[in-house]
Amino acid sequence: MMKGEEMASRKDKKGRVLQKGESQRKDGRYHYAYTNVAGKRCFIYADSLAELRKKERDHQVASWQGATRYGTQASLNYMFDRSLALKVGIKESTYASYRQSYDNHVREEFGRQAVKNISYSDIMVFYSYLAKSKKLALSTIEHIHLQIYSALDLALQDGMILKNPSDGAFGAFRRAMGDDARKIRALTLDEQKRFLEFIDGHPVWGRYHSIFQVMLGTGLRVGELCGLRWQDVDIENRLVDINHSIVHIKAVKGESKDHMAVSLPKTKAGIRQVPLMKPVIEGFMEEYRWAQAKHFVSETIDGYTDFIFTKMNGTVYTSNRLDKALSDIVKAYNKQEEAVAELEDREPEVLPHISNHMLRHTFCTRLCERDVNVKVIQTVMGHASVNVTMDIYAEVSKAKQFDEIDRLADELDVF
Template sequence: MAGKRKDKKGRILLKNESERSDGRYQYRYTDVFGKRQTFYAPTLDELRQKEKELQRALDNGISYSGGKMTINELVEKYLALKSRKCYSTVTTYQSWADSIKQEPFSQRSICDVTKQDAQLWFQKMQETGRAYSTLSAYKKLLKPAFSMAIDSKLLLQNPFDFRMDSVASNDTVKRNALTDEVITTLLDFLKNDKQYARYYDVCVVLLYTGMRVSEFCGLTTSDLDFEQRTISINKQLLRRNDGSRYIQRMTKTKAGMRTLFMSDAVSESLHNMIREREKQKVSPMIDQCGGFLMLTRQGNPVVACNLEVPLKKAVTKYNAEHPEKLLPRITPHIFRHTFCSNMLNDGVSLPNTQAMMGHENPNTTLTYAHPDATQAMAEMARINRQREQARASV
């Protein structure tokens, strides 16, 4: 035992252990990335307990030091891998990350978070007023971030691998496709209202093409072929959250690059927008691209918020004037849901509807489809009539 290092109590210190001048104990080691690491404990027994945890992590191929990073640090690493995704997706994920940072829970080390901890955190957030949709967004970011940590040998289990409805009640208002009656009421009101008439043509184009709002904003006159009755969808126009500048990007997915049919109603509305645009003295250029179909009163290309706000105000105005026949909440994006539902309900095949929507995955198209009870009844009646006629002819 001669020559062995001891602490002040005469206990022999093992390799890499030492006692500090302040009475605490420390252990130094080299992690799986070749970096020197140190952890501390107030007592020798607690230090050795941490050494056992370290050894178990190493035996399982897990980075003990990496597991000490906080939830916020893990999310930032995950977002760095998302940087090549489309701009709107990255922006959305970053906004979720910024919200998560405001939660004290996010300062915890990822190795200390259990599934029960995560579930209790979500329950408490809903109890304090967080919406179910907000919690779902958090989970949509945190679950894959922790999966990345598992792939990187930082953890063994994912604490966010659970069903949302098992810990929180779904208070989300279901988004429904617009009925024919609602569509007729809205379009009639817009067409005859001096204040909001300029948004009539926008609604027609979105309703009968199913394009994304950002794709509509990115449309230019060169994308329209009135002779062949086609619309080329090849880009989207966005603006930074702080409003500092416009951003022109390719479509959200490769499948988003598509050609859409131009109906008579859509053709008329597009012509109307072009005539209105030509009244502007200057045609703005974004990334050397000009000829945008719709401009704000200040002469700038419209983006999503320039359409969402006035449409909301138009519905509010209509409801104030017609309390006996209220319109539901309507956003530009609901026209895309309505288009998809109408295509499928009218018998268009899923692959063809998927192509028109610009979705890479048919399951995404199905999430946009909203069954209509009235149409379902009509379809049931039609099929039964056919079967009855077939039996009668035998």
């Protein structure tokens, strides 16, 4: 007997043909069997065939509309939390990074929407809002996109939606923003000099001089800088060992407060030795005198202690604290500069918005400007891929073309 004939011959006790998945039990009741997207066998029961088929239709309609055991109104927040809970084996710092990024920029606004109501254009509008209104960098938006995509992909796998509306959204958004959106601004030499001169000895911001001088002279990631211990610095041989970083872990339900944690490098490239130039050594010595004055008080984090850059109470600095300090310093500088410029009847030379990552990028840019070997730059910066280094090198080279042409014109002096 052929398969089609076997299927057609399946009937209930009244001789009615049963469709695929339908069966009649010995007690006369009916059930419909199906397999959900997770591969689990599920059943729908009814007292009559008519009732069963109505339930089948309701189930099919509900599946197409996004109804599941989570409910038709499951929010993006719910699916994000669920997707994050399923990420087993990731480092605590990575977990915290995912959650903090989402909580800071998605949860209170966009995340409240039901996943079945979110469209491709909704996501594009949201990314545009993050870029234009919240002034987020493209790399930050990409990080947020990965969290949204993961949440919606889980909703897709659970049968809540028919298509992931975020699929391809970030790529399209990046193209729409253009190449400029990908660039991270570096401080010019003049801006770097004015910034450091302003905070050097300043009654309010002087405390940060050594911190930012070291950042600008080493290109360390902010977590690497905050995690530095005195034993990591070799002044005699002018080297600093980078083998861990400090991350800020936000409190979750059941925890009373945030805490700091030690994170080991994600790639081998992150473990490295960075040469120290004279101004950086001076920055460390300045910090040593500060530490002496407060008797080298330092907290202990995951067994690590004797941290270099600490506050008066011995606690380490956080990325947010240093970013806030940079923002306040720029505001103070620009306010002073605008007042002086008005008195001198000239245009003010204000500083741009500065972030921790901008200081790291500035150091890398200085190396590229001096045509340092690309592999050397990659090693010093701890870039896992040389492509990251090459992108910065290419941008600097493009700018240098104009400088070289102008210099040639000055030297020829025949035009």
